Amino acid sequence: MTRAGRWIEDATTRLNEVIVSRPRTVVVAFLLATAVFAGGMTAVETQTNPTEGFSEDLPEQEALDAIENEFDEPFTAETERTQLIHDGNDVLTREETLTMLRLLERIDSREDLHMSSANGAATAIAGTIDPSAETPAEMRAAVAGATDAEFRRVVRRLSENPGFSAAVSDDFNPTEASASTTITVIRHDVPQGGADLQSIQTDVRTLANDEPADIRTFGTGIINAETGRVIADSLLIVMPVVVVLLLGFLVVAYRDPIDLALGLFALLMTLIWTFGFLGFSGIPFDQQQIAVPVLLLAVGVDFGIHFINRYREETVQGYDAVPAMRTAANQLAIAFVIVTVTAVFGFGANVTSGLDPIRNLGIVSAVGIVFTFLIFGLFLPAAKLELDRLRERYGVPEFGTTPIASEESALGRLLAVSVSVGERAPAVFVVLLLLTGGAFGAYGAGVDTTFEQEDFLPPEEEPGYVEYIPEPFAPSEYTVTETLSLLEDSFSASQDASLTVYVEGPFEEDHALEALAAPTDDPPDTLAVGEGGRAETTSIVTVIRSHARNDEEFAALVARNDLNGNGIPDRNLERIYAALFDSPAASDAGRYLTDDRRGAQVEYTVESGATQSEVSADGRQQADRYRYAATATGQIVVFDAITAIIFDSAIQGLVLAVGLSGVFLVITYGVLEGMPMLGIVNVFPITIAVTSLVGTMRFLGYPLNALTATILSIAIGIGIAYSVHITARFVDEYRENGDVATSLRTTLTGTGGALVGSMLTTALGTGALGLAITPVLGDFGVLIAMSVFYSFVISVIALPPALFLWDRLRSGSPTAETTAPVEPTGDP
Structure with a gap:
């Protein structure tokens, strides 16, 4: 020694x-x-x-947070929002729509649930039938007063509305005016020191369980x-x-x-x-x-x-x-x-x-x-x-x-x-x-490396040993994983097969919209899912084109300011935005362009079967092609x-x-x-x-x-x-x-x-x-x-x-x- x-x-x-x-x-x-x-x-x-804490300080998460904070995202579950998932054989019938509106009416009557607004298929239908209907009670009355034929015509007309399409499942049939699942999102305006979201969503779940239809409550509070x-x-x-x-x-x-x-x-x-x-x-x-x-x-x-x-x-x-x-x-x-x-x-x-x-x-x-x-x-x-x-x-x-x-x-x-x-x-x-x-x-x-929210949640089917566990050790019943599976199966286009690019720039400038649309022409492989190898996107540009098809006056305004005739205005953009945000398409426009015209998001459809790493790499490559500062984000990229x-x-x-x-x-x-x-x-x-x-x-x-x-x-x-x-x-x-x-x-x-x-x-x-x-x-x-x-x-x-x-x-x-x-x- x-x-x-x-x-x-x-x-x-x-x-x-x-x-x-x-x-x-x-x-x-x-x-x-x-x-x-x-x-x-x-x-x-x-x-x-x-998953809290895993994405902190990531640029991709910061971009996603900016999107959630700055854009009007009516069908995503955020901190102060509750999703109502209506599931059945056909939830776009008049009777099923009335059921959802009746539930919203009951929630709205409860002051302790602090409901400030609700957006979904049922509210979109009611608002189209009677544009003056603002409360759930008024919306229910409008739907109740409509005929079956009028009801179906409204649903068919809404099939071209991106917001309505995002609220109905992939099996939506505009001809039959039917779908198996819809999402309605409630916003809660909770005052400082008021009830926490978890207790609010628990009470909403209790009300939903009282309805005869299969309506599930989902959100951050339920997950937590x-x-x-x-x-x-x-x-x-x-x-x-x-x-x-x-x-x-x-x-x-x-x-x-x-x-x-x-x-x-x-x-x-x-x-x-x-x-x-x-x-x-x-x-x-x-x-x-x-x-x-x-x-x-x-x-x-x-x-x-x-x-x-x-x-x-x-x-x-x-x-x-x-x-x-x-x-x-x-x-x-x-x-x-x-x-x-x-x-x-x-x-x-x-x-x-x-x-x-x-x-x-x-x-x-x-x-x-x-x-x-x-x-x-x-x-x-x-x-x-x-x-x-x-x-x-x-x-x-x-x-x-x-x-x-x-x-x-x-x-x-x-x-x-x-x-x-x-x-x-x-x-x-x-x-x-x-x-x-x-x-x-x-x-x-x-060895593989993964990060998925499902890793932290209970399995959809409980292990066999659980049924033999006596009280008080027996676990609770869980619904989150089953609900997530329903969302993934019913809303695959919006749940998994998409990527978002958050773009920051002065979008009042002439040619700003042309710069926003240009990168869609020759995208990376996993984003080239459109005709001719183009990207399939949804953005403020697609909202403008969609509203122009349904409104002749707005179409004329766009045409007067479209110098190259491609449907994208090149000047007087603030006037274009003002008309758009003052129209029935305002809610759709708010999803893709901020009120200060400084931020925009472009949603890309992703090739089916592409891996998380492939999509993320192509998303980052695509973001680099934008004229303005752009960040690829979304759950795929963050994860x-x-x-x-x-x-x-x-x-x-x-x-x-x-x-x-x-x-x-x-x-x-x-x-x-x-x-x-x-x-x-x-x-x-x-x-x-x-x-x-x-x-x-x-x-x-x-x-x-x-x-x-x-x-x-x-x-x-x-x-x-x-x-x-x-x-x-x-x-x-x-x-x-x-x-x-x-x-x-x-x-x-x-x-x-x-x-x-x-x-x-x-x-x-x-x-x-x-x-x-x-x-x-x-x-x-x-x-x-x-x-x-x-x-x-x-x-x-x-x-x-x-x-x-x-x-x-x-x-x-x-x-x-x-x-x-x-x-x-x-x-x-």
């Missing part, structure tokens, strides 16, 4: 001496800290908007309400399973009710500290954060099993409690610090992400790991000593005092097999493992931008976690033991484990998404603990006897037994997330469990040959092994 290493060891020994000599003081201090953090738990806020229930239901399903699994393994590992209670109390303290930090820091608890308590419980169990197991290894040899705890604490302290720091690097690497939810997950999980180390590294041994003294004073018997595995046990012999195998040809095994890991990594480089950031975050987090962990371990082993190459040996197994995980993800079809993108760096943070614990124990044994094979066998039969227990608890505990309601959490749980298993198995398999090779390289002889204890002095 180096001089610096001895100084660090002496400092650690002095700290551990405080723990074993003044355990009661340590226990009281931690209990007081727990009380403080418990106060912070009351300030924890739940983030119910599933169900997302909140998803978070609560997922926790209610997952956490009891995690607790039961961990409890089962703790019973096997501890085999003593008092030790078991102590371990569970330490886990509870970890959660209190972490959630208290959430409250004090103001970081919201969202769906991603559900993974944090599961991870911390799994890591805490790992620490607890190691400590109790190492303590028992000393007590079974006849040592008293204090000397046994002193030895266990001294041997495990450095290993715990190394594991904690590398876990912080792994979890904390996500703080570099450009997405707030992933960054917050990195912060909270990294802080939680530090809390776990403090509680299990300082509080647990002190509390264990105090409890053992009380047991001895009151004569309480011990029920389990032996470690999990020994050299003579079947588990010990199984774990030691890799020592015999790795000793024969270590270089060959190391090269073979490197090639295997490289092959997995090369294959896994093609594609987020997807790119997710992939960058995953790779950046992985590289950062591996790099920081490797540098830290090299420095640590160099300073402590004078053997820096042990740091490289430590990173070797986890690197292979992560590349194997990525290859498995691609093979099984798991994509990198908003949560699984963190899996690579988190796998480093969790998985490296196995190689660190094995290496740390190996170094201690190697100091004593100087023989690699003997040291490895002792390590794998002693520490290896504890690693098996912690691997099972961590894998099954985190794997319980697979039962979560939302797919993104389920995928994350399965992959974490898989990464833990890979990390353990590969550490047991890869470390023995790597350590044999390390020793032979150190000694400069392919067969050099010493039989007497040595004091290593450093790498060559």
